[in-house]
Amino acid sequence: MVHLSPAVTAIKPATSTGQTLLGLIGEGIGPSRTPRLHMQEGQAQGLNIRYDLFDLHERNLSVADLPRLLTEIEAAGYAGVNVTHPCKQAIIPLLSELSPDARALGAVNTVLFRAGRRIGHNTDWSGFSESFRRRLGDADMAHAVQIGAGGAGSAVAYALLKLGAKKLTLIDADLSRAEALAARYAPLFPGAIIEAALTPDAPLRNATGLVNCTPMGMAAHPGLPLAAELLRPSLWVAEIVYFPLETALVQAARALGCKVSDGGGMAVFQAVAAFRLFTGHEPDAERMLASFAG
Numbered sequence: 001m002v003h004l005s006p007a008v009t010a011i012k013p014a015t016s017t018g019q020t021l022l023g024l025i026g027e028g029i030g031p032s033r034t035p036r037l038h039m040q041e042g043q044a045q046g047l048n049i050r051y052d053l054f055d056l057h058e059r060n061l062s063v064a065d066l067p068r069l070l071t072e073i074e075a076a077g078y079a080g081v082n083v084t085h086p087c088k089q090a091i092i093p094l095l096s097e098l099s100p101d102a103r104a105l106g107a108v109n110t111v112l113f114r115a116g117r118r119i120g121h122n123t124d125w126s127g128f129s130e131s132f133r134r135r136l137g138d139a140d141m142a143h144a145v146q147i148g149a150g151g152a153g154s155a156v157a158y159a160l161l162k163l164g165a166k167k168l169t170l171i172d173a174d175l176s177r178a179e180a181l182a183a184r185y186a187p188l189f190p191g192a193i194i195e196a197a198l199t200p201d202a203p204l205r206n207a208t209g210l211v212n213c214t215p216m217g218m219a220a221h222p223g224l225p226l227a228a229e230l231l232r233p234s235l236w237v238a239e240i241v242y243f244p245l246e247t248a249l250v251q252a253a254r255a256l257g258c259k260v261s262d263g264g265g266m267a268v269f270q271a272v273a274a275f276r277l278f279t280g281h282e283p284d285a286e287r288m289l290a291s292f293a294g
Contacts, residue, residue, distance in 0.1 A: 011076045016048060021077055022278055023052040025069065025091075026084035028220025030055060031243035033292055034082060037271045040291045041283050049279075054081070057220065063090045070094055070111075070118070080112040080278050082271075085215045088151025095120040105158055106184065107151035110274045123273035124155035124266070129163060131265025132238060139236045139259065140208040143167040145200055147225045148213030149178040152240055156213050157181060157194075167193040169203040200226050209236040217247030224248045233257040242267040268292045 024034050035051035042049030083091050088107040096117040102108045108120035144165045149172040172178035178196035186194050216225035218241050237253035242263030253260045268289050275283040
């Protein structure tokens with residue numbers, strides 16, 4: 001028998017027969033549009049979906065409480081959860097198995113609860129890739145600089161290399177993490193130059209594009225992930241933060257005249273793939289895009 005702790009007693013079971021329970025685990029996720037995406041698409045398909053937020057900060061929890069939280073969510077009858085910062089890598093030891101993509105990336109953003117098993121997937125990389133193709137399809141991929149080599153960064157780096165980046169510089173305050181990610185992907189993409197650096201200053205001098213894969217810009221982490229003077233009009237700029245949609249980076253890049261992709265597209269297309277996994281139903285991507293915009 002699972003005993004609910006005081007910190008998570010707000011977890012509620014299904015309120016009606018046939019209701020599918022989903023959720024999002026992360027920090028600073030109050031403005032997230034993911035619940036609306038899943039519930040509105042579910043409604044359009046005749047599915048009764050309830051999508052809840054499990055904000056670590058709001059519940060006075062930390063990543064160390066993730067094992068307990070995940071157990072209690074599973075015990076309450078949830079079909080699955082999405083996972084965001086800072087839990088995409090910390091959750092892996094708590095899972096029964098990983099999809100090939102999640103295993104290759106070393107990060108999970110979607111967990112299915114199936115017959116006592118916890119199955120981790122990663123829909124971030126395909127979500128970023130589809131958004132990039134739609135918004136920055138003609139971008140010069142000679143040299144991309146990516147700030148952030150954590151869970152989301154792992155997925156985006158994989159996507160950038162699959163999209164044809166000839167050179168990729170991974171920036172992280174923890175240089176060893178950036179180096180480890182570069183080493184992970186070097187054998188998979190032998191035709192690309194993949195390097196690690198501590199700051200973006202020197203790499204950006206000759207770069208063609210920039211991606212932010214840090215939480216900087218989120219509601220709980222306002223601000224820019226780099227010095228504004230490092231931006232220039234010839235750079236394409238991609239953001240993965242989508243709450244708020246108009247991050248400081250997006251605003252600064254647009255003001256300079258850069259080609260910009262905000263985080264909304266990645267949010268929608270990773271949700272499209274996650275909805276398919278959660279429900280077994282084929283989502284309408286265009287309808288989910290409209291739902292996000294509305």
